[in-house]
Amino acid sequence: MAVTVKDVAxxxxxxxxxxSRVINGHSNVTENTRARxxxxxxxxxxxxxxxxRSLATGFTHTVGVLLPxxxxxxxxxxxxxxxxxxxxxxxxxxxxxxxxSAGEASLAIRAFxxxxxxxxIMSPYADSAFLEANSSDDTPTVLxxxxxxxxxxxxxxxxxxxxxxxxxxxxVNCGHRxxxxxxxxxxxxxxxxxxxxxxxxxAALEPYSRGTVVPGDFSEESGYRAGQRITALTxxxxxxxxxxxxxxxxxxxxxxxxGLRVPDDIALAGFDDIPVARFVSPPLTTVRVRMAxxxxxxxxxxxxxxxxxxxxxxxxxxxxELVIRASCGVRPYAGPRIPDDGMPTNSRDAD
Amino acid sequence: MAVTVKDVAxxxxxxxxxxSRVINGHSNVTENTRARxxxxxxxxxxxxxxxxRSLATGFTHTVGVLLPxxxxxxxxxxxxxxxxxxxxxxxxxxxxxxxxSAGEASLAIRAFxxxxxxxxIMSPYADSAFLEANSSDDTPTVLxxxxxxxxxxxxxxxxxxxxxxxxxxxxVNCGHRxxxxxxxxxxxxxxxxxxxxxxxxxAALEPYSRGTVVPGDFSEESGYRAGQRITALTxxxxxxxxxxxxxxxxxxxxxxxxGLRVPDDIALAGFDDIPVARFVSPPLTTVRVRMAxxxxxxxxxxxxxxxxxxxxxxxxxxxxELVIRASCGVRPYAGPRIPDDGMPTNSRDAD
DNA sequence: GCTGCGTATGTAAACGCTTCCATGGATTAA
DNA sequence: TTAATCCATGGAAGCGTTTACATACGCAGC
Numbered sequence: 001m002a003v004t005v006k007d008v009a010x011x012x013x014x015x016x017x018x019x020s021r022v023i024n025g026h027s028n029v030t031e032n033t034r035a036r037x038x039x040x041x042x043x044x045x046x047x048x049x050x051x052x053r054s055l056a057t058g059f060t061h062t063v064g065v066l067l068p069x070x071x072x073x074x075x076x077x078x079x080x081x082x083x084x085x086x087x088x089x090x091x092x093x094x095x096x097x098x099x100x101s102a103g104e105a106s107l108a109i110r111a112f113x114x115x116x117x118x119x120x121i122m123s124p125y126a127d128s129a130f131l132e133a134n135s136s137d138d139t140p141t142v143l144x145x146x147x148x149x150x151x152x153x154x155x156x157x158x159x160x161x162x163x164x165x166x167x168x169x170x171x172v173n174c175g176h177r178x179x180x181x182x183x184x185x186x187x188x189x190x191x192x193x194x195x196x197x198x199x200x201x202x203a204a205l206e207p208y209s210r211g212t213v214v215p216g217d218f219s220e221e222s223g224y225r226a227g228q229r230i231t232a233l234t235x236x237x238x239x240x241x242x243x244x245x246x247x248x249x250x251x252x253x254x255x256x257x258x259g260l261r262v263p264d265d266i267a268l269a270g271f272d273d274i275p276v277a278r279f280v281s282p283p284l285t286t287v288r289v290r291m292a293x294x295x296x297x298x299x300x301x302x303x304x305x306x307x308x309x310x311x312x313x314x315x316x317x318x319x320x321e322l323v324i325r326a327s328c329g330v331r332p333y334a335g336p337r338i339p340d341d342g343m344p345t346n347s348r349d350a351d
Numbered sequence: 352m353a354v355t356v357k358d359v360a361x362x363x364x365x366x367x368x369x370x371s372r373v374i375n376g377h378s379n380v381t382e383n384t385r386a387r388x389x390x391x392x393x394x395x396x397x398x399x400x401x402x403x404r405s406l407a408t409g410f411t412h413t414v415g416v417l418l419p420x421x422x423x424x425x426x427x428x429x430x431x432x433x434x435x436x437x438x439x440x441x442x443x444x445x446x447x448x449x450x451x452s453a454g455e456a457s458l459a460i461r462a463f464x465x466x467x468x469x470x471x472i473m474s475p476y477a478d479s480a481f482l483e484a485n486s487s488d489d490t491p492t493v494l495x496x497x498x499x500x501x502x503x504x505x506x507x508x509x510x511x512x513x514x515x516x517x518x519x520x521x522x523v524n525c526g527h528r529x530x531x532x533x534x535x536x537x538x539x540x541x542x543x544x545x546x547x548x549x550x551x552x553x554a555a556l557e558p559y560s561r562g563t564v565v566p567g568d569f570s571e572e573s574g575y576r577a578g579q580r581i582t583a584l585t586x587x588x589x590x591x592x593x594x595x596x597x598x599x600x601x602x603x604x605x606x607x608x609x610g611l612r613v614p615d616d617i618a619l620a621g622f623d624d625i626p627v628a629r630f631v632s633p634p635l636t637t638v639r640v641r642m643a644x645x646x647x648x649x650x651x652x653x654x655x656x657x658x659x660x661x662x663x664x665x666x667x668x669x670x671x672e673l674v675i676r677a678s679c680g681v682r683p684y685a686g687p688r689i690p691d692d693g694m695p696t697n698s699r700d701a702d
Numbered sequence: 703g704c705t706g707c708g709t710a711t712g713t714a715a716a717c718g719c720t721t722c723c724a725t726g727g728a729t730t731a732a
Numbered sequence: 733t734t735a736a737t738c739c740a741t742g743g744a745a746g747c748g749t750t751t752a753c754a755t756a757c758g759c760a761g762c
Binding site: 014015016017018021028029030033052054055056057058114 | 740742743744747
């Protein structure tokens, strides 16, 4: 059915070897035959079979991407970054979201065997035991946002701790002393790091202020509940720092429902800089990590590791930047960013 | 380096055929040898090579997904739906975003050869000539959100027209007569369909009201500019219907900058129901299409087509639902949906 | 005890490609 | 003119599987 090298070879009256050489751009072919073969291949619509190629060469020109879930702006950003860098290098992306169990993730990794030249794994939950059990030594692997530090693998992580410290610093600068932190899931690496950063900064800046921590689970709803608890606190805190933006939003709604004004009555900050953060009222002060850049850099690293398998593992940390908007009160509400600080040129909304 | 069937066969003192039979769960193997081989395969950490398998069987258990871009909540939603359905069927996803040119898309499709059992292509720009030139007959293909109707391929499309009509109906119901439409890019299929729906509904409902159309390009910025133009109109329109939410937001900001209140002074509606729509003030009335469902159903269709290649092509249309919030004035602002109509259980924010 | 049959296992071809090695013709050097 | 060299091309092995076909074994029936 599908046309193969043999068909092209027969038509061109040469051997398959010569066709292969032409297809792969090897030099030692007469210009004459090369042209003839190319013409015939085009006419026959010949496209080499990647599976066979992989088998023969040992390369797939594909990387496997394992993400914890495929939900929300985060993943879309990361994937975009990865895709961008991958396409630049002629690499393809085999994508897999793992929903939950480690067993499933393990299965996904095994399924990658023979399909990929390298692995890109992101999981704030993945521990080193898991990797130990599942990483085949012959497949270069890069970890993204993982608790595992680069002893055995390349790893990228976010400066959750630094970002949280910077935010606390900012809140203190704004004159807030009594700061409440809304935490995330206990087994989530991002969440614990952010909490640690909060404590560190507070210990350094306000040794006499014991920071209150209210539980949360990263969901908007948990933020709402946290907001209710915070409202009930006496004396009322000066500021709330939520471990992520979604909780900050929930909290914001809870406040507005009770007539508490942000930032006049209480300051509010989040973490992540999700797109919505800009649009709520007041716009949310938060911490941004460039996820697309994370994906991009991770892929570049992986590509290097594939090319040169023996490079020693390392860990890189991506900086987190403070995004100051109106919700903490230091600046007056500047209004939407239109057209003051430039509009996003995003025109891909309904595609 | 990597362990193959041969290694397992040698260790178990059987032929590779027997090992293969065990691995693939064929029945005709003694329970005794089966157990022994499984034990050895586990111990040796044998994982079959997918490339070789594909070559031998002709199946890759992978589908190629071609998207126009990987930006924003849309794609993340679609991919999530696809991934969900794919994992359920043991299929893998080879992902490719095509940035721009048809040539690049064509290249991407060719690169899929031998890697995938089927293709999932989304592009509101892809025309049938392109598909004609690039679709290999032996690869089942499903189109998502495309101008091409299912003559030669399976196709899914969104009910852009119906959604737009419903929105106009709603605006009229709210008492608005003088309605302005902000259009999208001219070569975008979604945009033209929405515009058509607008005209159709208006012609039916308000034969004497010629609807004004202001140009836009789906970007927030273009919405802002459209808002400026609309503000200058006399008499001032009753309502604005933007071809997508991003433009509606830009428009909203433009209004708020001029002190125009929504919905008191002017009603505003969008299309897409992007996550932000819920959070702006006032919350935006808009039209929702379940993108995850689109992805899911498209994958299911494709899986069917792969299993039974001769099924006749068809087209399915996904309904668009009106999402009524406060921006059109019919209902009082109900506040955030917390906890009245249930909080989203999204807790995946910072992963 | 021989035939026949079913079952467990082995042998080898095939999948489509790349690439090492061989071949032979042309070109160059002596 | 002959030998050495180079270069375009062909032959064939090999990549790791699956699977059609062959084989050998055990057991039932006569």
